[in-house]
Amino acid sequence: MSSGTYRPEPLLPLTYCQSEPHPPAPPPLVDRGCFNWLRRNLFPNWRQSLLSILIFSLLAGTAWHLARFLLVDAVWWGDTGEACRPSDGRPVGACWAFIADRYKYFIYGSYPLDQRWRVNTFFIAGGLGLAYLLWPRAPFRRLGLTLVIVALPLTGFIFLSGWDAVGLPDVPTNLWGGLMVTIVVAAVGIATALPVGILLALGRRSHLVIVRWLSIGLIELPRGVPLVTVLFMANTMLPLFLPTGLNPDKLVRALVGITFFAAAYLAEIIRGGLQAIPRGQYEAASALGLGYWKTMVLIILPQALKVAVPNIVSINIGLFKDTSLLLIVGIFDFLSTIETARIDPRWAAPTISTTGYAFAAVVYFSFCFGMSRYGALIERRLSRDHGR
Amino acid sequence: MAVTKTPIPANSFAVQVRELSKWFGNFQVLNRIDLDISVGEKVVICGPSGSGKSTLIRCINQLEPFESGRLHVHGVEMSGARKDVQMVKQQIGMVFQHFNLFPHLSVMENCVLGPMTVRGLSRRQAEDVADHYLARVRISEQASKFPGQLSGGQQQRVAIARALCMEPKILLFDEPTSALDPEMVKEILDTMTDLARDGITMICVTHEMGFARQVADRVIFMDKGQIVEVNRPDVFFKIQSNERTRQFLANLVR
Numbered sequence: 274m275s276s277g278t279y280r281p282e283p284l285l286p287l288t289y290c291q292s293e294p295h296p297p298a299p300p301p302l303v304d305r306g307c308f309n310w311l312r313r314n315l316f317p318n319w320r321q322s323l324l325s326i327l328i329f330s331l332l333a334g335t336a337w338h339l340a341r342f343l344l345v346d347a348v349w350w351g352d353t354g355e356a357c358r359p360s361d362g363r364p365v366g367a368c369w370a371f372i373a374d375r376y377k378y379f380i381y382g383s384y385p386l387d388q389r390w391r392v393n394t395f396f397i398a399g400g401l402g403l404a405y406l407l408w409p410r411a412p413f414r415r416l417g418l419t420l421v422i423v424a425l426p427l428t429g430f431i432f433l434s435g436w437d438a439v440g441l442p443d444v445p446t447n448l449w450g451g452l453m454v455t456i457v458v459a460a461v462g463i464a465t466a467l468p469v470g471i472l473l474a475l476g477r478r479s480h481l482v483i484v485r486w487l488s489i490g491l492i493e494l495p496r497g498v499p500l501v502t503v504l505f506m507a508n509t510m511l512p513l514f515l516p517t518g519l520n521p522d523k524l525v526r527a528l529v530g531i532t533f534f535a536a537a538y539l540a541e542i543i544r545g546g547l548q549a550i551p552r553g554q555y556e557a558a559s560a561l562g563l564g565y566w567k568t569m570v571l572i573i574l575p576q577a578l579k580v581a582v583p584n585i586v587s588i589n590i591g592l593f594k595d596t597s598l599l600l601i602v603g604i605f606d607f608l609s610t611i612e613t614a615r616i617d618p619r620w621a622a623p624t625i626s627t628t629g630y631a632f633a634a635v636v637y638f639s640f641c642f643g644m645s646r647y648g649a650l651i652e653r654r655l656s657r658d659h660g661r
Numbered sequence: 662m663a664v665t666k667t668p669i670p671a672n673s674f675a676v677q678v679r680e681l682s683k684w685f686g687n688f689q690v691l692n693r694i695d696l697d698i699s700v701g702e703k704v705v706i707c708g709p710s711g712s713g714k715s716t717l718i719r720c721i722n723q724l725e726p727f728e729s730g731r732l733h734v735h736g737v738e739m740s741g742a743r744k745d746v747q748m749v750k751q752q753i754g755m756v757f758q759h760f761n762l763f764p765h766l767s768v769m770e771n772c773v774l775g776p777m778t779v780r781g782l783s784r785r786q787a788e789d790v791a792d793h794y795l796a797r798v799r800i801s802e803q804a805s806k807f808p809g810q811l812s813g814g815q816q817q818r819v820a821i822a823r824a825l826c827m828e829p830k831i832l833l834f835d836e837p838t839s840a841l842d843p844e845m846v847k848e849i850l851d852t853m854t855d856l857a858r859d860g861i862t863m864i865c866v867t868h869e870m871g872f873a874r875q876v877a878d879r880v881i882f883m884d885k886g887q888i889v890e891v892n893r894p895d896v897f898f899k900i901q902s903n904e905r906t907r908q909f910l911a912n913l914v915r
């Protein structure tokens with residue numbers, strides 16, 4: 274606040290004519306030092322400083338407890354639960370020896386040992402696909418995107434379940450388990466839910482009454498019941514709708530359920546995106562002579578999906594986490610393998626459960642956070658590509 | 662796909678409208694419109710807001726359906742066989758008040774989209790065509806930019822180029838300058854005046870009476886969904902036979 278008495282500014286003349294333009298000037302310098310940043314943002318006045326210090330000490334306390342449990346007191350080596358049982362009063366933290374011992378089970382479940390190269394191949398292909406998605410100036414972008422997001426999970430599924438014609442022995446899905454099931458289900462779910470969701474969204478806006486009603490039904494039904502119910506229904510009712518003799522695999526049934534559940538939510542999100550497209554875009558496309566599908570694929574959907582990207586990513590993150598419900602219909606996803614392993618008497622020790630859940634949390638978080646970052650990357654790319 | 666062009670039939674009318682009526686619900690927007698526009702003619706449509714000007718040219722372009730009456734474009738009945746209609750529709754270009762460029766595509770992509778997907782040109786050919794028309798509207802240097810990076814006047818010139826890339830025989834303009842700042846109005850009108858020298862048929866909804874005087878072969882005045890007066894511009898601006906036309910022109914400050 275300025276002190277002193279108020280002095281009016283000198284008055285400007287009523288008329289004015291510029292004789293010489295002002296030369297352009299560089300922007301004024303702003304302090305950018307680390308110290309200045311701290312002072313401006315964390316310690317601008319004593320009240321805020323107190324709050325900052327309080328919060329920091331709470332955070333530091335929590336971090337210390339976590340670090341002690343997860344790192345300092347952790348047990349890293351050992352073959353049985355014996356290693357993780359507290360002896361002579363020594364505190365015992367996380368039992369990483371348990372994770373190290375059972376990690377293969379957490380990844381492959383009971384997938385036959387001599388066939389695990391298939392899972393590894395699938396993971397490597399997925400890794401390459403991801404690298405391609407992250408590659409900023411990748412060639413054949415549109416084709417590549419479809420291949421990685423849609424074709425890879427579907428071929429991966431066939432590759433893992435086996436195909437006698439090409440000499441890949443069948444591996445029944447009740448042997449699948451662990452992280453691989455979680456990843457396969459999430460990937461196939463995303464791969465199928467996105468196209469289905471787009472079709473449902475378009476269907477709901479269709480002028481054909483039958484198509485519209487059908488889409489509304491397929492959207493509102495899964496949205497109106499919990500995923501658990503959808504999974505049970507898919508499990509018990511799907512065979513009833515299909516011709517007799519065609520009894521789809523349990524995992525496939527669950528996948529159909531998950532797909533429709535996610536697709537229903539995606540459809541509504543995409544419909545929101547579609548509604549954001551002004552009518553002029555349809556009219557301009559029509560004036561150029563584009564038909565319905567060309568208008569949708571080339572003009573409307575690219576813009577609608579761009580608006581919907583953050584929400585689409587959220588739904589896909591949700592889908593990834595919802596795979597843990599597969600346990601209910603008897604499919605061994607990642608979380609179920611941890612559940613099974615932690616009650617294994619060979620590894621009976623007080624911190625086994627906590628360790629298992631901590632590990633699960635870290636794994637789930639890395640995947641979900643990765644997806645979230647990828648979504649942010651897409652958003653940035655789209656806004657840069659469109660010149661805004 | 663081969664590049665196909667339907668020859669213009671011997672009939673020398675670009676557009677023939679007979680007894681065309683259209684309703685929005687119970688409200689009659691167009692009331693028994695009769696209109697003949699010759700090939701190569703430049704026509705300006707004016708009239709008070711809500712008189713149905715946009716609706717009329719949107720009917721010509723099949724953006725709006727109409728309930729009764731007949732519409733022929735280059736001799737083809739527009740409610741007839743779908744294939745013929747699709748073919749004729751390709752020959753009608755349209756420029757909108759709000760440009761309606763595709764914001765997710767660059768200027769060049771905006772221009773090659775139609776030629777590639779509808780006319781079946783290769784990308785190479787389409788880009789040649791686009792280069793030609795972007796130069797024609799004097800905007801070649803912006804080809805790689807996105808619509809959001811251009812001024813209104815530049816966007817409208819791109820929109821004109823995009824329409825021209827379809828090599829239409831008829832070009833419809835729906836108030837192409839009314840969303841623009843005064844400085845840009847002139848650049849668009851100049852572009853349109855330049856286009857008018859070609860043989861293309863132009864139907865413009867506009868209130869730029871200077872443009873009408875200079876370019877139009879005929880001026881059409883519409884009110885309440887009806888064509889009230891049609892005349893050559895020199896006559897139209899001197900003596901109006903209809904009272905409503907006179908009032909309308911008196912209220913225009915130009």
Ligand SMILES: Nc1ncnc2c1ncn2[C@@H]1O[C@H](COP(=O)(O)OP(=O)(O)OP(=O)(O)O)[C@@H](O)[C@H]1O
Binds near residue numbers: 685710711714715717
């Ligand atoms: N989609 C629609 N639904 C209902 N009424 C409409 C629709 N489009 C236009 N109208 C009405 O039809 C009438 C004519 O509209 P039109 O857009 O053709 O007028 P215009 O002469 O182009 O007017 P302006 O100079 O304001 O553009 C108006 O009264 C308008 O309210």
Ligand SMILES: [Mg+2]
Binds near residue numbers: 714715716835836
């Ligand atoms: Mg209008």
